[in-house]
Amino acid sequence: MPDKPRLTREQIAARTAKELPDGAYVNLGWGIPNLIADYLPPGLTVFFHSENGILGMGRRAKLGEEDYDLVDAMKVPVTLTPGASFFHQADAHLMTRGGHLDVAVLGGFQVSEKGDLANWKVPGARGSGGIGGAMDIAAGAKVLIVCMEHTTKDGAPKIVKQCTYPLTALACVDTIVTDLAVIDVRAEGLLLRETASGWTKKEIQELTGAPLL
């Protein structure tokens, strides 16, 4: 594996933020996606949906400002933006499943060349695992972006021909943003749209388990 700098988690988040259209309703999942709110390009307005029942969620609460009835889906105290609203859980997921969100950004363990996503359970992991809102969100978002490291800690590709981890949803991913590349899932295959600074297509292909167009 070439020993060259890759994007940090924060840089992946900042790069993904540039994919969000102005005025979009957006859900951010756990992990790297949750960092995106801090890296919105100046002038861009987006409305964050939190699956516990908030539309128009603002920044995280500062010390002393916390109200534990106002938390995000990760239990972190947050704030509201003007015009925010609350609704119950069935409506929160009606928004995810029913195609109302413009963009959802989720973390991933594996993405296949067909855009299948596995992101909720590592095979052989101890304990019960947990699905949360991932399956509803993956099935329903108009555009689904997955943010993740390009390879596992052991260097194995996370972009694969076929997912071997338990699936979250079939053919749901539109774009993958990793620490090495931005890749679009197209009917004809995986289109390498952008490479990280200093990386060649050949080097990235060697770390990818499916052909790149």
Added chain:
Amino acid sequence: MKQKIFPSLDAAVADVPDGARIMFGGFGGAGFPNNLIQALARKGTKNITAISNNCGTRDGELGLMFKNGQISHVIASFPGPHANYFQECFAAKEVTLELVPQGILCERMRAAAAGILGFYTSVGVETEVAAGKEERIIDNQRCILESPIHADYACIKAEKADALGNLTYRLAARNFNPIMAMAAKTTIVEVEEIVPVGTIESENVVTPAIFVHRIVQAKGIRYAG
């Protein structure tokens, strides 16, 4: 007219039998009926099927009832990173678990509330949650049949109630509570405050009184993540 306000938490759960199916509201630490959970722990009801998004935060929320061995089956979407008593029971096979995608969990409860006997959804197709479920194609989309989730009781948390049972919720503490209130045969709510009938503006009622059967006032308890 039958009085819905109960004098104590213990009185509000006094008739909950062993083997009951109970929904518990709450998400992300907000909106959990922690006082009612503690009352059920004092009562010692056993063999409970618990329907809830999460499975406790250490001793808090449902953690206490897993610690006491009161729950034998759970229907949940995300047991959670601090559900250590649940995980111990699960590893020891003292508790069985049905994992359900979060939105499908509420939609199945909503179906029970609405007299809908089943629905098809593309959520979960080809995943572990599709196991044993009928699959068909509608509008060129693969989908699976989901069934309603019923319950004998819902234990929920609201901010205010009037004596009729109209409820309001505070901020994001609403979450699962209104859905569970509609889905269970008997809904028991703990509220911060009981206010005179007519003081909750009709247009601000979130859960209408018809869904609420027992009201008990108790200062809310929260457990840090």
